[in-house]
Amino acid sequence: MAGSGLTGTTVPRGHRILPHTADAGIAADGPTLEALFEEAAAAIAELSADVEAPEPSEAGEAPGRHVRRSVELSAPDLVGLAFAWLNECIGLVDVVGAIVGCRVFAVDVRSGEARLRASVDLAPFDGVRIRRRADVKSATYHGLAVEPVPGGWRLTAYLDL
């Protein structure tokens, strides 16, 4: 889904970690909802793990010991979908490994329901090149926002560490 905004203007995609009294916040930007949710996953990846690993192959296949998980989620609305997506990423890190790649194929928002299809590449932690950085308990609804901005979308979320 493309963003609204000025003709010819798109939001550059990116993400950053934000301070919070006890925990952490994340902010992500993207020209489309799909890009936005990918950047949100990248923020979770950065917060939760340190990875020194080769990049995935040009063919797009998960190399080596990487695990690829397919994800399909639904929620009552876009904010609920962001809650579900962020927590799916957090859960996958806790039980599989570091997020090293992610593709959000589609984010569909209709009246009363929002859906997402994605795949996530994860590298099991080995304590050497792939290490946990922070235990993230959950993403919260507190201050969770997915908002149109000129040229795209912005997501803000707070995480309980």
Next chain:
Amino acid sequence: MGKRQARVRRPASAATTATLAPPETSAAAPVRLERLDEVRWRIPRDPTLMMRVDGLVFADDRLMAALRDDPALTQVANVATLPGIVGASLAMPDVHWGYGFPVGGVAATRVEDGVVSPGGIGFDINCGVRLLRTDLTAEELRPHLARLADALFAAVPSGVGARLGRRLRPAELDAVMTEGAAWAVRHGRGTPDDLERTEEGGRLAGAEPALVSARARERGADQLGTLGSGNHFLEVQVVDRIDHPEAAAVFGLAVGMVTIMIHCGSRGLGHQVCTDQLAVMDRAVHRYGIRLPDRQLACAPLESDEGRAYLRAMAAAANFAWANRQMIADAVRGAFARTLGRPAEALGIRQVYDLSHNIAKLEEHEVDGRRIRVCVHRKGATRAFPAGHPAVPEPYRGVGQPVLIPGDMGRQSFVCVGAPGSMVASFGSSAHGAGRNLSRHAAIRALRGVDIAAELAARGIEVRAERRDLLAEEASLAYKDVEAVVETAERAGLARSVARLRPLAVVKG
């Protein structure tokens, strides 16, 4: 699939770029505060903010000075909007900004027509504290302290991603969630005396493991007996002051005595249970026509399928946490025995108490002259029942329930006892700790270049941590003064100080 996966980019430098102001909730303007006395402040009920009752904040001048601009006060007002809330939306002396509920928030809702809100318990269901006492003195222990710290660090998995060597089988995990601490005792990891001196006997009735998701089970299956990270810790302490000699004697505490304090919760299993249930409640809110100022306050009637399911899943997670602390306590006993070359019984290691500070309890309280059943949400708050209450363990019933209040790493912690006025003042509740006043990032920035472990070692405190660079997050600078919290709790009639404990060794999660 065909398309190249988006690569996760790693920044070349530190990621922190901006400080985001706390998001606004229902009150666009600061909440109104009326001072009632030296330690109580009222937030008057404001129908324009959908408040159904007043807010009531327990804070002295020092604590309120830090709170004035803290969004926690707005959160206290938001909690006052919950359907069925009675009395007031309460803030304990260590209150600070949380998710939906503030940390240090207490709210009681009528069982017959009120709601339960998972955010009023928190993601770390049954995060809590256990205290053990010993016959050892600090002087006796001092020559062995470094080796003991090593032994504890080896015996109790701690830090980010702490894991056991094996995963519990599904049937085992079901048993843990059903039996709680008793599961561990049944497997030789403790005694019935431990259970007697644990809130709820270490097992909340009504747990239904079938309501715990596969993801929650997956997260928790190899985490039983682990400390976790963040502000969780295992601390060897010395009692350096007795404030209430009668209660101290009953609890088995004396000046110079070595004690051990354990602070941890339900690990990934509990976090996931809360996350799962919040999503259920988020849908339920609309079905029941509940309007909320903050989505994180998602809730459902206690007398609904969703409400009942939450309490049963919460109980399962709470029992996992009690089993967790029981396993860790047993590992602590073993480490002491191996280090000192004598059995734990010969060292006089005995449990003082174990209590929860993130939980919902169905209790009977007097409201407007009538005794009614309520659901008491305690998030970053502890139960603090007074002398004579039937829920207080029989050995302690003459003085009251122990209240364990850890401070920050490196300073002091307190053992208190529930005060006679707590039932009327706070639904039998009190503070749970020091409360943060600096973010993790701010603490790290303020203490850049400071070797916290070395500073603590210079004061004779042994520190063991997986990530010494993260110790700054939990340094004293980042926390309020726990002595101010305890003094306020005393003056408010919530709990009374029994003993002060100072750290000798810390295993940091």
